[in-house]
Amino acid sequence: MATLTTTSLSKSFGKTRAIDDISLDIGDGEFFVILGPSGAGKTTTLKSVAGLVDVDRGSVRIAGRSMDGVEPYQRNVAMAFESYALYPQRTVSQNLASPLRSGRSGRYSEAEQKQRIELVTTTLGIDHLLRRFPRELSNGQRQRVALGRVLVRPADVYLLDEPLSHLDAKLRAAMRSELKQLGAMSSTTSLYVTHDYQEALALGDRIAVLREGRLVQVGTPLEVWHEPVDTFVAKALGQPEINLVDAEVDGGVLRAAGGALEVPVPRDSGLAAGDRARIGIRPRDVELGRGAEPATDHLRVRGEVRLHERLGREIELTVDIGGVQLVAVAPGAEQVTEGDAVDLDVPLGKTHVFAAGAPGEDTARIGAPTVPGRNR
Amino acid sequence: MATELMPGRKRLTTGSVVADLAVIGWFVFSLFPIVWMVLLSLKTSAEQTSTYFTFSPTLENFGTVLSDRGTALTSVDFTSALLTSVVNCGGAVLVSLVIGIPAAYAAGRWRYRGSNDLMFTILSFRFAPELMVIVPLFVIYNQVGLFDTKVGLIWVLQLVTMPLVVWILRSYFEDLPADLEQAALLDGYTRRRAFVMVALPLVRPGIAAAALLAFIFAWNNYVFPLILTGSDNSTVTVAISKYLGGGGQAYYNLTAAAAIIGALPPLALALTIQRYLVRGLSFGAVKS
Amino acid sequence: MTTTMDETGTREHRHGGTGGTGREVKPVPAWRRRLRPYLLSVPALLITVGILYPFVLGAYYSVLNYAAVRPTPEFVGLDNFKTVMSDPIFWTSVRVTAVYALVATAVETVLGVGIALLLNRSSIVGKIFEKVLILPLMIAPVIAGVIWRLMFNPQFGILNHVLGLGSTFNWLSTKTALWSVILVDVWIFTPFVAILVLAGIRSLPKEPFEASDVDGAGWFYMFRRLMLPMMWPYILVAVIFRFMDSLKIFDHVFVLTAGGPGSTTRTLQIGAYEDSIINLNYSVGSTYMFLLWALVFLTARYLVSVLGKAQKRAAGSET
CATH class of the missing domain: 1.10.3720.10 (MetI-like)
Structure with a gap:
């Protein structure tokens, strides 16, 4: 158990900057998630912490101790590799015993080793595979073994590189909820890398969003969800992606979609009449309008359904509002089809205002609309 | 039998016969010297230059070579x-x-x-x-x-x-x-x-x-x-x-x-x- | 967070165990880390230097007049090069080597590719013979030379008997010797080209062929437009090995003809052998070798650059 601090970690491979100025401060026992698309530098960050990558600049401290020049095997960290990295010529049981036999994570008698392996394999549901070789396992089983090799021994820090990425959707959801309940995991400082925002939100005590080797935002799941620092973070979280609608300030409101969409200008935003900005609306926040009046703080807009896609229990609607396409998610029971006119209720308190930018360009968040009678 | 000259491509039987003959031709050329060598090694000194394929085989030569200490015949140990x-x-x-x-x-x-x-x-x-x-x-x-x-x-x-x-x-x-x-x-x-x-x-x-x-x-x-x-x-x-x-x-x-x-x-x-x-x-x- | 860590803080190493393992942690400085691959390579480097030393010495001999009869050599500048290059027998050697290398490589490449294509079919005959394809290649070239010398023998040799040439045809005469030693080279080394190209063919992706088969492309079109460009790198690797080896050919030629009759099969390495080992004129032999080395070196650089381009092109055509 230990804190983990990285200071200005930077590493280039040839001309490509893998990570640039990564500074993190992770508390004792914290479950910290790094979220980012592939190639963002997530694995390089993990391997830098582990000492497997020699950083160009910056330093790592574990439990307050500088790790400068400390060999990986002396850092007392455990890592689950995305490629599993199971020793192919050894059985599952031998793979799991490997960290216990090196003598560097403590000394264990044969009986203690057996007991630990039993405990961890039972927890992960792989206790029937002990004598198998990695090549005889499914990807899901391999991933569990890789996790088991981490959990089987105490460590200052657990490093987990996409440990659920190769599982199918169902197993992934199950493992996600299991992971947090694992005793060792909840008490050991963990650095968890993923490209899946749901994992990040579900598991992380805090989340760092990484983009092209740089930290974009660090915060609790609630913070990154409710106050994304820019459109990149906003788009990274949530499926379908957040709607971004171009708007112009006109008389104290942001007007978009030919006047169909009007959102109050955020307080202290510095936006003046004629300025341009972007309104961000998450599809899942939009509701189909019911009754004569929208709920309080909701804006009702009218549009025509252009696209209707069923996603399991829900439907995804693309609605045209005054020439702007807005994506909304509605319960599957709704009887709407393409061409129908619908009312959409947009919760003003949950919308975001971002600086104006070209399509595809990421811009900073300015704030949330000032809803009458509420702050934020 | 059906053969393929390139993956996924079927050839006519006559083509495959010609191809097989060409393969056999090469291997006759390739293996003949080795076979000839083996035959020669089984001949006695009397037969070594006097006959080509009909002779009474003997393993004697291998014994001679392996027991040759460089004195008897050839100065090779x-x-x-x-x-x-x-x-x-x-x-x-x-x-x-x-x-x-x-x-x-x-x-x-x-x-x-x-x-x-x-x-x-x-x-x-x-x-x-x-x-x-x-x-x-x-x-x-x-x-x-x-x-x-x-x-x-x-x-x-x-x-x-x-x-x-x-x-x-x-x-x-x-x-x-x-x-x-x-x-x-x-x-x-x-x-x-x-x-x-x-x-x-x-x-x-x-x-x-x-x-x-x-x-x-x-x-x-x-x-x-x-x-x-x-x-x-x-x-x-x-x-x-x-x-x-x-x-x-x-x-x-x-x-x-x-x-x-x-x-x-x-x-x-x-x-x-x-x-x-x-x-x-x-x-x-x-x-x- | 970055501001809380000052310079001295980041540099501080606190010795002692981490996480209760109670082990001494010895930081390894960065320069020591970077040295690691070099340390692993030191023994190989020493061997390399040890082998390079005689190389350099050989180059040095070529500017001396060093011979067994002249144990204290003098520096003679480029005299050896002048002597050697004005000696017609040297140019005979150059011609013999060039003809040998070009003809042998060309024949082996064509035959090797042909055999590879034939063996790539899933025929029973092919499967049986594939196992024994490499036999001539694994026999020592000098043994191959011995075998063929016995077969070439005009009186009792099997070749004249089987081919019905009587007992007068001389395979190793002034006119025929060069072609005969090339024939033996073809016998030994064609399998080398064949197995490399065969491995190459088998590693090719199947999809383009299936696609163009569906499109109704003819066999020759597929071979020329699809197979050959993708196989080209493998063929080139084989050609490079064969051509460079042919330039310095020695073993079986030496056993078969020792360079004769006359100088008709006197390749450059055999010439160097005569001058330095038989005549014990080290400097002249080394001059031969220096010139051959330069030839090999330049050829290698050229062929490797061709190979690099071909590999890039083939990679492009595969995707």
Whole structure:
């Protein structure tokens, strides 16, 4: 158990900057998630912490101790590799015993080793595979073994590189909820890398969003969800992606979609009449309008359904509002089809205002609309 | 039967017959000399020049070659040449492995400055004209007393074995995911132990292939022992060639028997590593 | 967080165990880390230098007048090069080597590719013969030379008997010797080209062929437009090995003809052998070798650059 601090970690491979100025401060026992698309530098960050990558600049401290020049095997960290990295010529049981036999994570008698392996394999549901070789396992089983090799021994820090990425959707959801309940995991400082925002939100005590080797935002799941620092973070979280609608300030409101969409200008935003900005609306926040009046703080807009896609229990609607396409998610029971006119209720308190930018360009968040009678 | 000249392409039966005939034609050409050699080695001295295919076979020639101590017929001590070849080639391969494996590992794992220069210099030994080295070594060996010694030959055979070992193994180490050794490091093992425990067992086929192939080529080498050894440490290849020039008298049947004995070890080794042969012969350039 | 860590803080190493393992932690400075691959390469480097030393010495001999009869040589500048290059026998050697290398490589490449294509079919005959394809290649070239010398023998040799040439045809005469030694080279080394190319063919992706088969492309079109460009790198690797080896050919030629009759099969390495080992004129032999080395070196550089381009092109055509 230990804190983990990285200071200005930077590493280039040839001309490509893998990570640039990564500074993190992770508390004792914290479950910290790094979220980012592939190639963002997530694995390089993990391997830098582990000492497997020699950083160009910056330093790592574990439990307050500088790790400068400390060999990986002396850092007392455990890592689950995305490629599993199971020793192919050894059985599952031998793979799991490997960290216990090196003598560097403590000394264990044969009986203690057996007991630990039993405990961890039972927890992960792989206790029937002990004598198998990695090549005889499914990807899901391999991933569990890789996790088991981490959990089987105490460590200052657990490093987990996409440990659920190769599982199918169902197993992934199950493992996600299991992971947090694992005793060792909840008490050991963990650095968890993923490209899946749901994992990040579900598991992380805090989340760092990484983009092209740089930290974009660090915060609790609630913070990154409710106050994304820019459109990149906003788009990274949530499926379908957040709607971004171009708007112009006109008389104290942001007007978009030919006047169909009007959102109050955020307080202290510095936006003046004629300025341009972007309104961000998450599809899942939009509701189909019911009754004569929208709920309080909701804006009702009218549009025509252009696209209707069923996603399991829900439907995804693309609605045209005054020439702007807005994506909304509605319960599957709704009887709407393409061409129908619908009312959409947009919760003003949950919308975001971002600086104006070209399509595809990421811009900073300015704030949330000032809803009458509420702050934020 | 249905054949395909290219993947997924069916050919007419007449075409496949012609193709089969062409294949057979090549193998008649390819195997005939070997068959002829075997026949010749089974003939008595009386029959060796008087008959082609009908004769009463005998294994006597092999006994003569192996018991020849360089006194009786030909001034060739074939058994001691066999032993010398085994020691030379074994020694040369061993030296190359001990020295080459770490270098191959370094080159396969890290991109360090000078890595390519060293690798290509080692490769260039394979293509350099041997006499460029032999002439000076001939002079030096005569001066320092390495002429006609096993140590001297093991040293110069590095030109043959080292490039093979280093290049083949580098290609194997390159193919080995670094994650495995990194996992071992995080399990708490030192770099050396991670290498011995994880990397080494996984490239064992590569090591075996490289070692055996290096042994074959060292065994088959002729020009180094021809010039750098005398009668004490002459090798199998030199000994066989001596049968030909044997003092006016021709011992064709003995020559054939000696040639077969000398060819057997490489052939046997080659068949055991057939799966890895292409990769070895092309120094790792062609992976099959 | 970055501001709380000052310079001295980041540099501080606190010795002692981490996480209760109670082990001494010895930091390894960065320069020591970077040294690692070099340390692993040191023995190989020493061997390399040890082998390079006679190389350099050989080059040095070529500017001396060093011979067994002249144990204290003098510096003679480029005299050896002048002597050698004005000697017609040297140019005979150059011609013999060039003809040998070009013809042998060309024939082996064509035959090797042909055999590879034939063996690539899933025929029973092919499967049986594939196993024995490499036999001539694994026999020592000098033994191959011995075998063929016995077969070439005009009186009792099997070739004249089987081919019905009587006992007068001389395979190793002034006119025929060069072609005969090339024939033996073809016998030994064609399998080398064949197995490399065969491995190459088998590693080719199947999809382009299936696609163009569906499109109704003819066999020759597929071979020329699809197979050949993708096989080209493998063929080139084989050609490079064969051509460079042919330039310095020695073993079986030496056993078969020792360079004769006359100088008709006197390749450059055999010439160097005569001058330095038989005549014990080290400097002249080394001059031969230096010139051959330069030839090999330049050829190698050229062929490797061709190979690099071909590999890039083939990679492009595969995707």
